[in-house]
Amino acid sequence: MTERERTGSAAAQEEVRTRSQTPYTVYILRCRGDRLYTGITTDLERRFSEHGGTEKSARFTRAFRPETVAAAWETDSRSAALKLEARIKKLTRREKDRLIAENTLGHFGEALNADAYRRVR
DSSP states (O other): OOHHHHHOOHHHHHHHHHHHHSOEEEEEEEEGGGEEEEEEESOHHHHHHHHTTSTTSOHHHHHSOEEEEEEEEEESOHHHHHHHHHHHHTSOHHHHHHHHHSSOOGGGGGGSOGGGOEEOO
16 A cells, blocks of 8 residues: 555645644624624634525524624634633623623633633634
């Protein structure tokens, strides 16, 4: 078996390398009616436009169209992004508003490694 057969095509290797280097973004959208929606993506601009009324829209954003990206954080790990998303979804509205206003994830305490995330919006 050749090295190429064992490891796959060069294009497939590059795709895996690119995918693993793509940061994940956890975002909060401010939607119609001053509602908030939280999700994760690897391309925030693309995902925001999809939420605006395509078949890839979440049910919630079909009913309450997104108006702006209220906050966003990047991380290199999909696992870390999913953990942050889950933590944010458990917050009360008041806590989410505070999270958007502040520039830190520190109030999550030691349960979340806040250093693993970078605020991008």
